Amino acid sequence: MSAGIEENVLELQGVVMTFGGLMALSNLNFKVRRGMIKAIIGPNGAGKTTLFNVITGSFPPTQGTVTFNGRPIQHLKAHKIADRGISRTFQTVELFGNMTVLENVMLGCYTRIRTSFMASGFVLSQARRKEKQIRENALKILKFIGLAHKFKDLADSLPLGEQKLLEIGRALASEPELICLDEPAAGLNETETHVASSLIKAINAKGITVLLVEHDMKVVMNISDEILVLNYGRKIAEGPPEDIRNSPRVIEAYLGAEA
Amino acid sequence: MLRIAKLPIAVFALFILVFPWTARRIPAIEHYPDIMVFAGIYCLITIGLSLLMGYAGQISIGHAAFFGIGAYISGILTTNYGMNPWACMLIGMAVTAVVAALVGTPSLKLKGHYLAMATLAFGIIIFIIFNEETQWTGGPDGMSGIPGLSLFGFEFDSVERYYYLVWGVVIAAFIFTVNVIQSGTGRALRAIHASESAAGAMGVDVARFKILVFVYSAVLASLAGSFYAHYLNFINPATFDLFFSIKLLIMIALGGMHNIWGAIVGTGLITFLSNEWLQYFEEFEVIVYGAILLFVTVILPEGLAGVPGIVKGWFRR
Numbered sequence: 001m002s003a004g005i006e007e008n009v010l011e012l013q014g015v016v017m018t019f020g021g022l023m024a025l026s027n028l029n030f031k032v033r034r035g036m037i038k039a040i041i042g043p044n045g046a047g048k049t050t051l052f053n054v055i056t057g058s059f060p061p062t063q064g065t066v067t068f069n070g071r072p073i074q075h076l077k078a079h080k081i082a083d084r085g086i087s088r089t090f091q092t093v094e095l096f097g098n099m100t101v102l103e104n105v106m107l108g109c110y111t112r113i114r115t116s117f118m119a120s121g122f123v124l125s126q127a128r129r130k131e132k133q134i135r136e137n138a139l140k141i142l143k144f145i146g147l148a149h150k151f152k153d154l155a156d157s158l159p160l161g162e163q164k165l166l167e168i169g170r171a172l173a174s175e176p177e178l179i180c181l182d183e184p185a186a187g188l189n190e191t192e193t194h195v196a197s198s199l200i201k202a203i204n205a206k207g208i209t210v211l212l213v214e215h216d217m218k219v220v221m222n223i224s225d226e227i228l229v230l231n232y233g234r235k236i237a238e239g240p241p242e243d244i245r246n247s248p249r250v251i252e253a254y255l256g257a258e259a
Numbered sequence: 260m261l262r263i264a265k266l267p268i269a270v271f272a273l274f275i276l277v278f279p280w281t282a283r284r285i286p287a288i289e290h291y292p293d294i295m296v297f298a299g300i301y302c303l304i305t306i307g308l309s310l311l312m313g314y315a316g317q318i319s320i321g322h323a324a325f326f327g328i329g330a331y332i333s334g335i336l337t338t339n340y341g342m343n344p345w346a347c348m349l350i351g352m353a354v355t356a357v358v359a360a361l362v363g364t365p366s367l368k369l370k371g372h373y374l375a376m377a378t379l380a381f382g383i384i385i386f387i388i389f390n391e392e393t394q395w396t397g398g399p400d401g402m403s404g405i406p407g408l409s410l411f412g413f414e415f416d417s418v419e420r421y422y423y424l425v426w427g428v429v430i431a432a433f434i435f436t437v438n439v440i441q442s443g444t445g446r447a448l449r450a451i452h453a454s455e456s457a458a459g460a461m462g463v464d465v466a467r468f469k470i471l472v473f474v475y476s477a478v479l480a481s482l483a484g485s486f487y488a489h490y491l492n493f494i495n496p497a498t499f500d501l502f503f504s505i506k507l508l509i510m511i512a513l514g515g516m517h518n519i520w521g522a523i524v525g526t527g528l529i530t531f532l533s534n535e536w537l538q539y540f541e542e543f544e545v546i547v548y549g550a551i552l553l554f555v556t557v558i559l560p561e562g563l564a565g566v567p568g569i570v571k572g573w574f575r576r
Binding site for chain 2: 121
């Protein structure tokens with residue numbers, strides 16, 4: 001490896017997650033290569049969202065290591081992991097509904113530009129400059145995701161499709177190296193889904209690695225470079241879309257074994 | 260953008276400036292500046308509490324204790340040890356900050372309203388200490404002979420002088436808090452209120468922020484306590500009981516929790532109600548507070564600070 005840049009942005013080794021007696025993830029190993037779009041699929045309850053929660057620090061894994069850019073992160077709190085460069089969206093939209101579209105994205109910039117409590121109280125010129133910078137960054141992102149015209153609206157007032165886009169925008173504002181998208185197309189109509197998948201491609205084109213949980217197989221097959229299939233917390237297949245499409249184990253997991 | 264208009268702050272500051280001058284000329288309200296001193300002292304507490312409750316979404320039922328710690332530290336250190344009152348004020352604030360961090364940290368690391376329970380218990384414990392540690396606090400009889408304040412030979416010995424001192428500090432604290440609300444820090448606080456998990460995923464250290472705001476609000480309460488002690492020259496535990504903590508919550512609820520102006524309006528109203536307008540009710544004034552709280556929760560969930568918005572809504576129709 002040259003100059004300490006790892007080929008794999010993310011690497012999971014022997015990750016186990018149990019809730020009481022329930023094993024949500026069992027001995028999971030996989031790698032995410034820098035610059036790729038990797039999708040995680042699997043039937044409901046396969047452990048996809050749990051996996052995201054483990055990677056982004058919502059809760060630490062029971063066992064195993066999560067390595068980001070060559071450093072272990074499984075013991076870190078969510079905000080520390082965000083600082084390191086992993087951002088995420090949520091399956092059920094978790095926007096700051098009482099804040100405007102612009103403010104939501106501005107908060108996303110928090111990982112990169114922040115002002116201390118005292119500095120904000122006294123409004124030092126430095127704090128004012130930072131605030132201006134944050135605003136400009138946020139507006140740029142709103143243009144990128146196509147919501148610039150709604151910057152004043154309350155996040156709660158947007159239709160679901162735009163809320164999903166806004167969540168992606170907020171995640172982008174933290175300038176992540178890896179972005180974890182939890183079902184970005186869930187509940188969207190065909191047009192909205194199309195917008196969302198071109199946005200994901202555009203994000204990837206910027207050099208950001210994408211980890212994607214998605215049920216919409218058309219989206220998954222179209223945009224991902226690699227797919228990981230989970231069932232009952234275990235990896236049952238991993239590889240490029242065409243392999244996964246024809247894998248008997250995957251078909252079995254989704255449709256049940258043939259009689 | 261969340262913007263808090265500057266004009267009302269200027270108008271308010273002007274009102275504070277001319278109020279004693281006007282009140283002096285009207286016999287019926289001659290003594291109002293004295294009540295306004297208390298209102299100002301309570302405003303210091305509720306400004307911080309409003310940031311904690313309305314913006315960061317955490318409830319404290321123990322701020323009377325922080326108010327009391329400030330008052331007693333000022334009282335004890337000045338009367339027993341002859342220390343400089345201003346230094347005592349700072350010591351009080353520092354001690355309160357440490358105590359608040361100790362009380363707040365375990366409960367604020369959890370999600371949910373654990374802070375309310377922790378502060379409730381803490382408030383009761385501190386109240387008992389004020390009553391029982393007679394050698395320090397004078398017990399239920401309280402302690403008297405607390406000196407007044409002076410600065411470079413200028414004595415704050417009249418109601419008006421103290422009024423301007425207290426309200427100067429209130430306005431400074433108000434502007435500081437307004438600045439915080441309008442900054443990235445305020446944004447982070449509101450984000451915590453809306454969704455702790457999303458705020459965390461965006462890099463906001465949720466626990467640290469909650470503790471920080473809790474400590475800030477406690478320090479302001481302590482400062483208010485010091486001003487209280489030096490104004491009255493006498494303190495006793497009854498001032499710092501559980502009911503006072505609840506009264507602070509009523510002030511904020513009446514004024515409007517999600518608006519920093521609510522703290523000022525609610526505190527002003529409740530202070531005048533309890534020190535002046537409700538004197539006839541004597542013990543029954545509690546019922547009036549209950550009625551106010553009920554009325555606000557049912558009819559005006561945004562509090563009085565929400566009224567301008569409602570009126571604007573009528574005209575738009």
